Amino acid sequence: MVRKMVFVLICFISLIIFISTLHGQGSKKTITLPNGEVVWDLNGEWDTFVDNYGPLNKDKYMVINKITQTGSSFVAIRMMDDPWNFKGSQSLQGEIDKSGIKKVTLTSGNYVSPETKGQISDDGNKIKIDDGMHTRWTLTRK
Numbered sequence: 001m002v003r004k005m006v007f008v009l010i011c012f013i014s015l016i017i018f019i020s021t022l023h024g025q026g027s028k029k030t031i032t033l034p035n036g037e038v039v040w041d042l043n044g045e046w047d048t049f050v051d052n053y054g055p056l057n058k059d060k061y062m063v064i065n066k067i068t069q070t071g072s073s074f075v076a077i078r079m080m081d082d083p084w085n086f087k088g089s090q091s092l093q094g095e096i097d098k099s100g101i102k103k104v105t106l107t108s109g110n111y112v113s114p115e116t117k118g119q120i121s122d123d124g125n126k127i128k129i130d131d132g133m134h135t136r137w138t139l140t141r142k
Contacts, residue, residue, distance in 0.1 A: 084109035
């Protein structure tokens with residue numbers, strides 16, 4: 001009888017752990033747009049690694065950006081100075097759709113990138129953007 005109760009208790013605890021694991025995987029940070037499309041919620045602070053390459057710049061640095069998302073549009077503001085920009089200046093702006101970043105423009109010093117696309121990781125916690133000419137950014141959710 002005691003063995004049976006212990007077995008049932010172990011099964012019950014295992015079931016609770018399994019269900020909580022499934023719930024944790026399914027609760028990604030998303031928002032639903034008015035048109036019914038579900039997209040990543042990018043709001044919040046992001047650690048940003050900037051890798052400037054090409055003929056003009058070859059420097060690398062870290063900065064913190066705060067993304068504010070309104071519907072499918074988002075804007076990022078620098079939360080600290082970096083070698084080329086002041087705290088509070090706009091660093092990027094773009095649009096997101098269900099497949100990821102639809103378009104984005106990067107701003108650094110006098111340079112404004114051409115419209116490009118970005119990739120969002122499967123868990124929504126990392127964004128990679130490369131303008132293909134001068135700069136590559138990797139944003140990681142704080």
